Amino acid sequence: MASAFGFRPSRKIGGAPHALAATAYRKENGKQGAMFKGDPVKLNSGYIEIADNGDKVLGAIAGFAYIDPTSKEPIWTDNIAASVSSQGAIDGIEDVVVYVYDDPDMIYKVAARTSLAVTAGDVGTVFDVSAGSGNSITGQSGYSINASTTVGAGMVRITGLNQGDPSYVAGTSGQVIEAQFINRLYDQYTADGS
Numbered sequence: 001m002a003s004a005f006g007f008r009p010s011r012k013i014g015g016a017p018h019a020l021a022a023t024a025y026r027k028e029n030g031k032q033g034a035m036f037k038g039d040p041v042k043l044n045s046g047y048i049e050i051a052d053n054g055d056k057v058l059g060a061i062a063g064f065a066y067i068d069p070t071s072k073e074p075i076w077t078d079n080i081a082a083s084v085s086s087q088g089a090i091d092g093i094e095d096v097v098v099y100v101y102d103d104p105d106m107i108y109k110v111a112a113r114t115s116l117a118v119t120a121g122d123v124g125t126v127f128d129v130s131a132g133s134g135n136s137i138t139g140q141s142g143y144s145i146n147a148s149t150t151v152g153a154g155m156v157r158i159t160g161l162n163q164g165d166p167s168y169v170a171g172t173s174g175q176v177i178e179a180q181f182i183n184r185l186y187d188q189y190t191a192d193g194s
Contacts, residue, residue: 004132006038006141007060007108009101010162010178018106022062022099029085029095036134037061037078038141040155041100043185048098053128053155057181059102061141066096078139104184107159111176113144118177120161126182128154145179157182 009018027035028047035041035050039061042051051057064080067073067088074090090097101108112118113130132142145156160178 004111004113004130004142004144006036006134006143007040007101007110007179008038009060010107010109012103012107013105013180018101018103020062020101021103023102024091024093025058025098025100026093026095027064027080027098030083033082034134034136035061035064035080035098036141037063037139039134039143040129040181041098047095048100050131051155054183055155056183056185057155058185059100059106059181060108062099062101063139064096064098065090079134079136102186104181104187107178107180108156109162109176110156110179111144112174113146118145118158118161118175122158123160124157126154126157127179129156145177155181155183 009020012018025048032049040051041048041058041061042055043058063076063078065074065076066084066086067090068075069085069087072087080096084096086094086096128146130144130146132144134140134142156179158177158179162176162178
């Protein structure tokens with residue numbers, strides 16, 4: 001069974017390789033909870049926040065940067081505590097910088113957290129995600145797919161079983177699978193721009 005690690009870029013729709021391009025966004029200084037590499041995020045009033053099931057998802061966190069208040073040196077990290085504030089600008093951003101894999105065509109690798117096996121019959125099915133505890137040593141997210149029940153309006157759609165992964169064993173629980181966010185911020189525009 002795979003441990004939860006959040007969302008890792010795998011490829012793009014159509015099989016094209018991803019470029020690991022991440023866009024700089026801002027996390028309000030000293031606000032929000034702790035965040036980790038691989039956490040799903042959304043925008044709220046121009047700031048990054050953790051996304052919940054049903055939210056319009058921007059993408060997954062690639063990492064963070066900020067100016068340390070004591071040393072005044074730039075810090076790049078895979079996780080960040082809620083209380084961290086930046087004491088200067090990085091990439092023109094005065095707040096904590098959050099780099100996000102925001103390509104709406106990105107397919108991610110993610111662990112399925114369940115006692116049930118995800119099978120080929122689940123490809124195309126929508127699931128919720130579960131928030132686990134992130135790891136402050138490795139910086140990895142604790143998010144996984146909640147594959148115990150399918151839902152009509154969850155956060156992700158399973159796109160593949162990751163059979164090329166050496167750890168893949170058909171029919172076992174907790175596999176690493178491929179999934180895509182279904183309610184993506186950058187492809188949800190209507191005629192009026194909302």
